[in-house]
Amino acid sequence: MKTCILFVDDEKLVLSGLRRMLAPKRQEWDMTFVTSGEEALAFLKENPCHIIVTDLLMPGMDGNQLLKKVQHAHPGLKRVMLTGQPSREFQSQTVFSAHQFLMKPCDYQTLVGLIEDLAKVDGDGLGNGLKDLVTTIESLPAIPETFNRITQELYSEEPSIDAVASLIAQDVALSSKLIALVNSPYYGGNKVSEPKQAVMLLGLNMIRSLVLTVQAFTVYDPAKVPGFSIPMLWDHSQRVACLGKRLALARGRSAEEADHAFLAGLLHDIGKLVLATHFPEQYNGVLAVVGEGKHTVHEVEEREFGTSHANVGAYLMGLWGIPANVTQAMFLHHSLQPIPEDSAPLFEIHLGNLLDHVHTIIHSHYALQEMYANKLASSPLENILPDWKDVLEHCQ
Incomplete structure (x- = not known):
């Protein structure tokens, strides 16, 4: 099945240039080019599509207004803004309506690379309803x-x-x-x-x-999910990020790979915030079951939502353009399968997460310390990082 991509720009010369530039992708992409937001909405009403790429400044309905309408009418559509406007006004408008954006003129490699990466972000296992919800998320709630x-x-x-x-x-x-x-x-x-x-x-x-675009950032209400603590979640994420980076360096990874390990650790549990924010009643139920001490959070999430925070977070961050190896580490950080040591940064985040779960009391709902301890005991931690206790203290 070809990837359907809709391009929108009021300048016909720009669209002609895009059509010529992207001609080599015609065998892989089903591309449509229209000159207004109204035409785009009419096309989408009759034709399911995967990605929309629109200019910002257009007469009548501008790109930002178009993407807002698309977000509500076609929630599963991935949204990209292509613009020549480097102003703060542009960014404050589009950071929240588009998943990703590009400055034009844009070269072939950059545009094709972004679209190809975005097309690979599929959210398999989320189910259409949850996938659509995650695709509409503009930002996460701040503390x-x-x-x-x-x-x-x-x-x-x-x-x-x-x-x-x-x-x-x-x-x-x-x-x-x-x-x-x-x-x-x-x-x-x-x-x-x-x-x-x-x-x-x-x-x-x-x-x-x-x-200061107040309406852009929602603020989290802790009363809705009393058992869920964003500060504790973030403290854990920062510790895993620190541990992941130190493990990567100890393994002889490159500086970029170590940075990716840090980023994966920082973001690995962000799906919990998505689920707790959008499904507070259900997530209260998840935490209540976890609090009985017989099941992990991701196991109960799977039963309740048909997927876990790992998949939800990886999908959202993939939409936002976080590198694929980082989102893969987020997706698989609770994997039951043995993690190959050459899988960076997944190996580091899997091990760093285990280490923090065993040695830090994160929350009363995070039980099963013995299970995590057994997994950690069978890991190559001692060989990779003999001074892991000092590193753990450093990352606290």
């Missing part, structure tokens, strides 16, 4: 206290980018969105794995434009 402190700092007389960076690094929602943003082809495809690096690259003006 209220942290969000308020960031806002206060940004509004202060002399805001400090270091202070803002440190605060954003404490929040899983803001961190994940900014890392995805700064690593996008629009910013030249940076290789950034840490939230503070993302903030430094974007700068205060851009952070202010994004964070």
Whole structure:
């Protein structure tokens, strides 16, 4: 089955250029080119499609308005913005309506690479309803206290980018969105794995434009799922990220592979936040069963949702452009199969996650310490990282 891609731009010369440039992909892609948002919506009403790529500035319905309509009418459609506008206004509008975006003119390799990577993000195992829901997610809910402190700092007389960076690094929602943003082809495809690096690259003006778009970032209500703690989730994720990077370096991985291990650790449990936010009643039930001490979180999630947080998080981050080896590590970090040592960063995240579950009391709902301990005992941890106890203390 060919991948269906819809291109939208009011300039016919631009569409002609795209048609010529992408001619080599005609055997793999079913491509349609239209000149307005209205034409695009009419086409989608009659033709199921996989990816839409639209310009921002168009008369009548602009690209942002089009993607908002697409998001509601065709929730499973993957959305890409292609624009020549490098303004803060562009980014504050489109960061939340498009999954990914590109600066034009865009070369063949960059455009084709992005579309091919996006087409491979399939979300198998999620089920159509859950997949559609995840595809519509613009951002994740921020921690209220942290969000308020960031806002206060940004509004202060002399805001400090270091202070803002440190605060954003404490929040899983803001961190994940900014890392995805700064690593996008629009910013030249940076290789950034840490939230503070993302903030430094974007700068205060851009952070202010994004964070202060209040309607863009929802704020998490902890009362809806009393047994679920974002701060505890994020603390665990940061420890696994630290452990993953140290394990990668001990294995002799490259600097980029070590950074990918850090990023995979940081994001590996983000699917829990998605499920707890969108299905609070069901997730309360999941945590209640887990609290009995007989089953792990991902096992009960599988029974309740037909999938686990690992798949949900990997799919969302894949949509946002996080590298495929990182999302694979997220997807398989609870795998029951032996993990080959040459599978980076999956091997590091699987082992780092085990290590933290055994030696850190994360939450009363995270039981079965003995099971994790047995898995850890059969792992090659001692050979790879003889000083693992010191490393564990460093990552606390």
